[in-house]
Structure formats: structure tokens, C-alpha cells
Amino acid sequence: MRPFKVNRNTTLLLAGFFAGAILFLLFFVSANLLSGKSALSLPFVASAGSTTSEAVNATVSPTSEWTVTPVFAPALTATPTPIFTATPLPPEGEAFSIGESIEGKPLEMYRFGSGPIVRVIIGAIHGGYESNTATLVYLLRDDLKSGLIAVPEEITLYLLPVFNPDGFYDYLNLPAGRSNYRGVDLNRNWDAYWAADWDRTRCFNYAYLTAGEFPFSEPETVALRDFLLNNRADALISYHSAMSAIFAGGRPEPDPASDDLARALSAASLYLYPPTNDPGCQYTGQLIDWASANGIAAVDVELTDHQSNDILINRKLLEAFLAWRRPMVSE
Numbered sequence: 016m017r018p019f020k021v022n023r024n025t026t027l028l029l030a031g032f033f034a035g036a037i038l039f040l041l042f043f044v045s046a047n048l049l050s051g052k053s054a055l056s057l058p059f060v061a062s063a064g065s066t067t068s069e070a071v072n073a074t075v076s077p078t079s080e081w082t083v084t085p086v087f088a089p090a091l092t093a094t095p096t097p098i099f100t101a102t103p104l105p106p107e108g109e110a111f112s113i114g115e116s117i118e119g120k121p122l123e124m125y126r127f128g129s130g131p132i133v134r135v136i137i138g139a140i141h142g143g144y145e146s147n148t149a150t151l152v153y154l155l156r157d158d159l160k161s162g163l164i165a166v167p168e169e170i171t172l173y174l175l176p177v178f179n180p181d182g183f184y185d186y187l188n189l190p191a192g193r194s195n196y197r198g199v200d201l202n203r204n205w206d207a208y209w210a211a212d213w214d215r216t217r218c219f220n221y222a223y224l225t226a227g228e229f230p231f232s233e234p235e236t237v238a239l240r241d242f243l244l245n246n247r248a249d250a251l252i253s254y255h256s257a258m259s260a261i262f263a264g265g266r267p268e269p270d271p272a273s274d275d276l277a278r279a280l281s282a283a284s285l286y287l288y289p290p291t292n293d294p295g296c297q298y299t300g301q302l303i304d305w306a307s308a309n310g311i312a313a314v315d316v317e318l319t320d321h322q323s324n325d326i327l328i329n330r331k332l333l334e335a336f337l338a339w340r341r342p343m344v345s346e
């Protein structure tokens with residue numbers, strides 16, 4: 016290996032470099048002193064982009080450094096960032112979670128279609144006590160997956176087969192399997208005619224349930240509320256059993272859209288509407304009444320009993336739900 020040798024040419028080169036550097040520094044400092052500023056007090060933008068030519072400009076026109084912002088100027092012409100970025104849709108037909116139950120079980124949904132009108136179907140709001148509603152929604156999911164039932168182009172359909180997983184999977188330990196893990200009836204926890212207690216004589220009264228400490232005290236109702244609002248749901252079905260009837264959302268009378276939807280679904284299924292077999296239970300804090308108050312056409316569909324999945328009836332009912340369009344509001 017050849018040792019590095021300082022020859023005459025190298026010495027001259029180094030000397031020239033240092034002389035140049037010292038001259039540059041002297042020039043730079045004096046230029047800033049002339050403009051009345053030390054190098055340290057230069058604004059960040061100017062000092063960050065400092066070059067010899069900028070220093071010269073500063074002496075020629077001392078005010079120019081405050082008006083010229085070379086670093087930021089190009090950003091003004093850049094394409095503005097869009098305010099709304101499209102959230103990618105979850106994969107079609109695959110489970111995704113919108114939250115968790117109080118016991119930590121996931122609330123799993125399925126999406127079909129990608130149109131602008133959002134429809135939602137909910138099973139098992141009353142857990143294992145109405146477990147056939149979850150079975151039905153899973154069967155409808157399979158029909159949609161296989162293509163037996165097609166979702167129209169303008170609709171996005173979401174299925175939530177088990178809205179109350181605590182009551183569904185842990186039903187032996189919970190009041191009739193109808194509540195969530197802390198004994199709350201998830202169909203009495205919505206912020207619509209909510210009441211801490213109610214007359215139970217004509218209602219389900221085989222076990223003691225509560226309405227929660229206050230409206231939306233439960234993670235399940237919060238998760239579904241946020242999902243419905245964030246996705247601007249247009250209409251929903253919440254499945255129950257076993258009255259073979261349909262209830263429409265809205266108080267004291269059903270709102271026109273929910274009423275129209277209930278009629279369309281009754282015509283397709285022969286489930287009774289209006290539900291004249293209603294024993295006169297005092298309904299409080301219900302999902303469909305909250306949905307109605309928030310502009311969502313909403314119905315409870317009651318299957319014929321607590322065992323049958325009613326799949327043949329509800330294939331027709333689902334097709335009617337997908338074909339239904341909100342009636343025009345006359346001014």
C-alpha cells in the first residue's frame with residue numbers, strides 16, 4: 016500500500032481552501048452586521064436556507080429577507096390534501112368487529128354490496144333467549160355469500176348476527192340469557208323513552224333485567240349507535256322471537272318511513288303488522304324508537320317461535336327489505 020504523501024500541490028490546495036473559508040466567514044458576518052442583525056438572530060427559514068447569494072441579497076435589500084420565504088413558497092402551489100379520505104370497506108362477507116361486549120366478546124359484522132344506501136340487520140339483541148334470530152341471520156349471511164340473494168348495486172348491507180354475545184354464549188349464567196353480562200336488557204338501554212324501571216306485568220318477566228344505569232351505559236349499545244350514525248344507516252331490522260309480528264319504530268305513532276317498511280315486510284312474510292297481538296308491554300329505551308328519532312327506518316321482526324329459524328319466510332323478507340325504497344316525503 017502506498018503511504019499518503021503531502022506534496023506541494025496538496026499544501027497549496029489546502030491553503031487555498033482555508034483562505035477561502037475565512038474570507039467567506041468574514042463576508043457573511045459583515046453582511047449581517049450591516050443589515051443590523053447577527054447571524055444567530057436570523058429567522059429559521061432564512062438561516063436554514065442560507066447561501067452566499069442570500070447573504071448578498073440581504074445587504075442589497077435589507078427588508079427582502081422578511082418577505083421572501085423560499086422554503087415555504089412551493090407548498091402554496093401544491094395540490095391541497097383532500098379533507099375527506101375514503102375509509103376502505105371491510106372485505107365482503109368476512110367478519111369484522113365494531114366493538115366488544117361488557118364481557119369482552121367481539122361484536123362481529125358482515126358486509127355485502129357497496130352502494131350508497133346503508134341497511135343493517137341485527138340478530139340476538141336478546142341473546143340466547145332468542146338464539147334462533149342469530150341462527151337466521153347466519154343463514155341469511157350464507158345465502159348472500161353463495162349469491163342466492165343478491166344485493167342491489169345501490170345498497171350496502173351489514174349483518175350483525177349476535178348483537179348480545181354475552182347473553183348468547185353465556186346464557187346459562189345470565190338472566191334467561193336475555194341480558195348482557197351485567198344484567199342489562201340491550202333493547203332498553205337506548206336514548207329514547209329510556210326509563211330505569213317499567214311495569215313488567217305484560218312484558219318478559221321470567222328474570223330480573225335492568226335498563227342500565229343510564230341511556231348508552233353499555234358498550235354494546237354505544238358501539239352499534241356509533242356504527243349506525245357513522246355509516247348514515249338508512250334502514251334496519253332487529254330480529255326477535257316469538258310473536259310472528261312486526262313492530263315499527265317511532266312514538267307515539269310509528270314514523271312514516273318505518274311504517275311503510277313494516278308494511279312492505281309484512282306483505283312479503285305474512286308476519287302480522289300492525290302487531291295487534293301485542294299484549295301491551297310498556298316498551299322503554301328501544302333500539303327502533305331511537306333509530307326512528309334519528310331518521311333511520313326501523314322495525315322489530317318477531318319470528319314465529321323460539322326454535323324455528325324461519326329461513327324460507329325471511330329469504331322473501333330480505334328480498335323485500337333490499338327492494339324497499341324510502342317513500343318520498345310530501346311537503
Ligand SMILES: [Zn+2]
Pocket residue numbers: 140141145254255256
Ligand atoms: Zn326480543
